[in-house]
Amino acid sequence: MAIILDNDTRLVVAGLTGSEGRFHGLRNRAYGTNLVAGVTPGKGGQDVEGVPIFDTVAEAVDGAGANTSLIFVPARFAVDAIYEAVDAGIDTVICITEHIPAHDMLRAYRYFRGQGTTMIGPNCPGVLSPGKANAGIIPAEIFSEGGVGLVSRSGTLTYQIGHELTQLGLGNSTIVGIGGDPVVGSSFVDVIEKFEADEQTELIVLVGEIGGDEEEKAAAYVAEHVTKPVLAYIAGFSAPPGKTMGHAGAIISGSSGTAQGKKEALEARGIEVGTTPTEVAQMVASRLK
Amino acid sequence: MDLYEYQGKDLFRRVGIPVSEGRLATTPEEARQAAEELGGPVVVKAQVLTGGRGKAGGVKLASDPADAEAKARDILGLDINGHVVRTLWIEQASDIExxxxxxxxxxxxxxxxxxxxxxxxxxxxxxxxxxxxxxxxxxxxxxxxxxxxxxxxxxxxxxxxxxxxxxxxxxxxxxxxxxxxxxxxxxxxxxxxxxxxxxxxxxxxxxxxxxxxxxxxxxxxxxEWRDPTAADPIETFAREKHVTYVKLDGDVGVLANGAGLGMSTVDVVAHAGGRPANFCDLGGGGSAEGVVDALEVITRDEQVRSIFFNIFGGITRCDEVARGILAALDRLDMSKYPIVVRLDGTNAEEGRQILAEAGRENIHPEATMLDGARRAVELAGTA
The missing domain is CATH 3.30.470.20 (ATP-grasp fold, B domain)
Structure with missing residues (x-):
């Protein structure tokens, strides 16, 4: 089964004619993703390696049956692209773009949550369901199909943990990068809820980092609603307070949001937290054997 | 971006929030002149991007222009939580009910x-x-x-x-x-x-x-209000070079691609018993030029004794990173730094081969993140 992306995914890429969109969109197609369309205003009627380009998302939905939108357009146009996808009736919107103003996302969030759209990102690496579909920049070749659901606020750290799992012969149902911004479309809780309901997923790994309280909320949610085993890793134990560490969301203010605080909150709910990515992978292996 | 008090008040004024009239001053003489222009008692306030300036003696009442000059002399140059006072905001004093x-x-x-x-x-x-x-x-x-x-x-x-x-x-x-x-x-x-x-x-x-x-x-x-002197000088240099860098207080220089992996690498260095010198994110692109810039930033910190490159290629290509490391060795004086390199992901094999063929003595390849961290910690102790 997997979550968010599967064999029914029909992908439209906003910004397919741009260099990033083209490179990754075609890479996603080469992986086996059903890439049905691209959208670039003013370039409707053209094609990128045989993929038809439309002027609007609505035309891509009508003309190519797109149900999932992957957004690669620059920050100042990205929120518009999110609204356009939602209003065109797209089910799932995945936004890779970083540096979208936080206030713009705040308003967009209130809007798309009301429309029932699944939104992943922004400032995220995308979603990969190994063996089925890949939408975004996750290097699919380091992952294999299996039963571990992986949800993370980070990109490369997710690859690191996925790689460690693969080395131990373990595969993934879906890898979801929820993004590192202060306001993202889906939280840990949203994604964990989907993994709990997914038949393929046997165990869930949460990869968190300093800042905010989403890990703490996830811990409470898991204790109440999740029957599958959940393991976690938190990055940023050595981070000084008040400093941003690359991700706009990764800032600690005051006592809340520290790595130690998150670890304690998770452990208090019975969720084991690995000290290094390697240890997390070993913990997963021992649980699944 | 944090604003100084006077900048925030400028924005307050633009939306109509009442604030007291004031002037900027960077010397005691300017403070005296500001007080003369404003008339009456003034408050001399240190402009620093940190809290607790009142307790640190950074805010003082002055009864007249001569007093404002004297108070400005006291406050300018004061170190408040590591922030040196260079600018003052001189403002008409308010009675508070x-x-x-x-x-x-x-x-x-x-x-x-x-x-x-x-x-x-x-x-x-x-x-x-x-x-x-x-x-x-x-x-x-x-x-x-x-x-x-x-x-x-x-x-x-x-x-x-x-x-x-x-x-x-x-x-x-x-x-x-x-x-x-x-x-x-x-x-x-x-x-x-x-x-x-x-x-x-x-x-x-x-x-x-x-x-x-x-x-x-x-x-x-x-x-344009961003004050480059407010941040750590190495962090300012990093900003100019478009490198994401946060200074820490150790001796193992850390360089990774991506914020999450960067934070995790810093943690793993600490876990291995070392003291990370910095957080540094090479970013998603990871061009050879970007690698040279990042190494230039990291080695500005005199405490650095060894460097740990932890790269998991996605968009970033490991062969490009390897070329960047070699370019940096040619262009910067890197001879005193042992450099531990761990490459995985996109084009990792090519990257490892490039480094091996170059045969540089101070490059130490390691296969995993954990082993790389341990080696870098060990080398920081013996370098």
Missing amino acids: REYYLSVTFDRGAKKPLFMFTTQGGVEIEQVAEESPDALVRLHVDPLEGFQPWVARRLVYGGGVEDPSEQKQIAAIVGQLYRAFVEFDAMLCEINPLIVTPDGEVKALDSKFTVDDSGLFRHPDVA
Whole structure:
């Protein structure tokens, strides 16, 4: 089964004619993703390696049956692209773009949550369901199909943990990068809820980092609603307070949001937290054997 | 981006929030002149991006221009929590009858702006929240609904403001503060204290204002206010080179691609018993030129004894990183640094081969993140 992306995914890429969109969109197609369309205003009627380009998302939905939108357009146009996808009736919107103003996302969030759209990102690496579909920049070749659901606020750290799992012969149902911004479309809780309901997923790994309280909320949610085993890793134990560490969301203010605080909150709910990515992978292996 | 008090007050003034008249000064003579122009007693206030400046002696009352010059001489050059005072804000002194607190922040948990108001102002708001939580009124605003006058009424009546003139003035300021918050892409707008003078006038005596970096393209005038001298000099250099860098206090230089992997690498170095010198994110591109820049930034820190490259190629290609490392060895004086390199992901094999063929003595390849961290820690001790 997997979550968010599967064999029914029909992908439209906003910004397919741009260099990033083209490179990754075609890479996603080469992986086996059903890439049905691209959208670039003013370039409707053209094609990128045989993929038809439309002027609007609505035309891509009508003309190519797109149900999932992957957004690669620059920050100042990205929120518009999110609204356009939602209003065109797209089910799932995945936004890779970083540096979208936080206030713009705040308003967009209130809007798309009301429309029932699944939104992943922004400032995220995308979603990969190994063996089925890949939408975004996750290097699919380091992952294999299996039963571990992986949800993370980070990109490369997710690859690191996925790689460690693969080395131990373990595969993934879906890898979801929820993004590192202060306001993202889906939280840990949203994604964990989907993994709990997914038949393929046997165990869930949460990869968190300093800042905010989403890990703490996830811990409470898991204790109440999740029957599958959940393991976690938190990055940023050595981070000084008040400093941003690359991700706009990764800032600690005051006592809340520290790595130690998150670890304690998770452990208090019975969720084991690995000290290094390697240890997390070993913990997963021992649980699944 | 955090703004200085005087910059925040400039934005307050633009939306109509009452503030005292003031002038900037960078020398005692300028402070005297400012006091002459303003007339009457003034307050000499250190402009630093840190709290606790009052306790540190960074805010002083001056009775006349000569006194303002003397107070400015005391405050300029003062070190407040590691921030050296270079700029002063000279402002007409206000008589204070009462001190309130008003702020609006970006509540990422609730995904809504959050107003906070209390009539117990002038102290740390955390203290009020802890000691008398009932005195602190909290109210979320739906960003789609935007500001409506009832929001101000809830804060003013909920906070127990009784004087009708004060109620009216504060309600107006609540609306103006929300406007500033949205218009300038703020993450925080705080007035502490919001004072009432003996004449019953309400005004902002201080400002704390943080603007979202991602929104700065809409506010080029605000973006220009960034003060390069306020940050650590290496961090400023890093910003110029477009390298994401945060200085820590150890001797193992850390370089990774991606923020999450970067934070994790710093943690793993500490886990291996070492002391990380920095956090450094090469970014998603990871061009050879970017690698040279990042190494130049990291080696500006004199405490660095060894360097750990931890790369997991996705968009970043390991062969490009390897070429960057070799280019840096040619162009910078890197001979005293042992460099531990761990490459995985896109084109890792090619990258490892490039480094092996170069045969440089100070490059130490390692196969895993954990082994790489251990080796770098060991080499920092013996370098």
